[in-house]
Amino acid sequence: MSASISGFSKLSKSKKIDWIVDTYFSNTEDAKRILKQYWNSNDKLQQLHDEFVENTITNYYLPLGVAPNFLINGKLYTIPMAIEESSVVAAASKSAKFWMDRGGFKAHVISTTKIGQVHFMYQGNPETLKNYFKHIKSQLIEAAKPITKNMEKRGGGIVDVELRDKTQDITGYYQLHAQFETQDAMGANFINSCLEQFAKTFKDEALNFDAFTAEESDIQIVMSILSNYVPDCLVRAEVSCKVEDLTDDKTISAEEFASKFIQAVNIAEVEPFRAVTHNKGIMNGIDAVVLATGNDFRAVEAGVHAYASRNGRYSSLSHAKIEHGIFTFWMEIPLALGTIGGLTGLHPLVKLSLELLHNPTAKELMQIVAVAGLAQNFAALRSLTTTGIQQGHMKMHLMNILNQFEATEAEKTTLVEYFKTQVVTHSAVVEAIHQLRIKNEK
Numbered sequence: 001m002s003a004s005i006s007g008f009s010k011l012s013k014s015k016k017i018d019w020i021v022d023t024y025f026s027n028t029e030d031a032k033r034i035l036k037q038y039w040n041s042n043d044k045l046q047q048l049h050d051e052f053v054e055n056t057i058t059n060y061y062l063p064l065g066v067a068p069n070f071l072i073n074g075k076l077y078t079i080p081m082a083i084e085e086s087s088v089v090a091a092a093s094k095s096a097k098f099w100m101d102r103g104g105f106k107a108h109v110i111s112t113t114k115i116g117q118v119h120f121m122y123q124g125n126p127e128t129l130k131n132y133f134k135h136i137k138s139q140l141i142e143a144a145k146p147i148t149k150n151m152e153k154r155g156g157g158i159v160d161v162e163l164r165d166k167t168q169d170i171t172g173y174y175q176l177h178a179q180f181e182t183q184d185a186m187g188a189n190f191i192n193s194c195l196e197q198f199a200k201t202f203k204d205e206a207l208n209f210d211a212f213t214a215e216e217s218d219i220q221i222v223m224s225i226l227s228n229y230v231p232d233c234l235v236r237a238e239v240s241c242k243v244e245d246l247t248d249d250k251t252i253s254a255e256e257f258a259s260k261f262i263q264a265v266n267i268a269e270v271e272p273f274r275a276v277t278h279n280k281g282i283m284n285g286i287d288a289v290v291l292a293t294g295n296d297f298r299a300v301e302a303g304v305h306a307y308a309s310r311n312g313r314y315s316s317l318s319h320a321k322i323e324h325g326i327f328t329f330w331m332e333i334p335l336a337l338g339t340i341g342g343l344t345g346l347h348p349l350v351k352l353s354l355e356l357l358h359n360p361t362a363k364e365l366m367q368i369v370a371v372a373g374l375a376q377n378f379a380a381l382r383s384l385t386t387t388g389i390q391q392g393h394m395k396m397h398l399m400n401i402l403n404q405f406e407a408t409e410a411e412k413t414t415l416v417e418y419f420k421t422q423v424v425t426h427s428a429v430v431e432a433i434h435q436l437r438i439k440n441e442k
């Protein structure tokens with residue numbers, strides 16, 4: 001039976017758990033045991049996690065894996081990845097090793113501008129509004145100085161603010177469209193604070209602008225918020241090699257592989273159903289590093305997919321070509337990331353992950369994350385166009401199935417060995433466990 005409750009957030013953690021288990025679980029002791037077994041025995045560490053969000057009742061673990069051998073712009077990295085999908089870290093590692101032997105990944109940041117908007121309603125003369133904006137623009141920036149002072153010391157700040165007329169879309173709708181540079185911070189709080197200050201100055205000072213009628217001076221602010229669409233916060237990642245060096249697989253020639261690979265990319269460029277899955281594979285790599293480094297993967301996801309449809313049709317983020325016997329595979333994607341602020345200084349595993357990456361600047365992290373995405377995409381397309389994806393996936397999934405059946409270490413060793421030469425399917429693994437257990441009983 002479900003129930004509603006008021007004042008839940010005021011209850012202690014153990015009272016919250018009591019209410020949840022009593023309300024929703026038949027075996028209350030078992031539910032409590034499961035929740036509590038994920039508590040950290042270090043009280044301070046547990047309190048840190050409890051306070052990240054409201055109403056924490058336990059911790060939700062994800063594996064933190066690492067993919068070594070990433071050669072990026074001539075520097076070697078071991079990349080931390082927080083992800084539950086069994087084949088992702090293995091695929092990244094394989095791809096990293098493959099490209100390490102072929103000159104590694106090249107990456108560079110194209111731009112770093114972030115966007116925020118004040119959305120407002122104004123029903124008066126558009127020309128008078130334009131004049132008001134011209135008059136008030138420097139004051140908007142000046143009034144935000146207490147917020148921008150520190151960011152300016154670090155080389156960031158407000159890049160520009162413009163007035164945008166959106167009345168073609170909604171009657172009376174205008175924006176203050178602002179560009180920001182936030183250096184090593186993701187900058188969400190900085191941008192939102194600037195925008196809220198813009199909105200206040202813009203509304204308050206309208207009352208003192210003589211050219212407005214009384215009605216015109218009553219500007220209605222709807223909201224002030226950053227945009228997670230950051231097409232001018234762009235990074236490029238690339239790999240290339242001679243076509244003849246493109247495969248270490250004996251079952252397919254380098255030329256045939258290159259041609260099939262490019263066909264697969266071309267299909268994702270023109271076919272949205274495929275493009276979504278293709279890009280999902282890229283995000284397997286991207287999200288895992290974004291999460292490990294304490295960044296906002298929802299923001300990244302939203303921005304990347306919007307970028308993938310910037311030309312009016314959802315399309316592949318990556319591209320491939322052969323020119324003068326050289327195979328090139330590349331991708332340009334928007335990534336708003338930070339290496340200071342937010343979780344980066346708080347979560348011990350995030351700090352550790354950043355240290356593992358040589359404490360990168362935000363620009364360096366953009367390059368690393370883009371490379372992880374490209375590597376993942378390469379691994380997926382390589383499997384898809386040669387062996388098929390299931391071979392690798394099911395090999396990795398084998399361990400999940402064995403764990404589900406609570407296989408002992410000895411059983412795991414035997415069955416992993418057995419499935420080196422057998423096709424892994426769920427039923428084949430179940431059958432093999434069954435047979436092994438019968439044999440062991442005899």
Ligand code: MEV
Pocket residue numbers: 085277278279280281282284380381384389
């Ligand atoms: C699975 O998580 C990702 C893939 O589907 C990506 C792709 O199809 O390119 C394998």
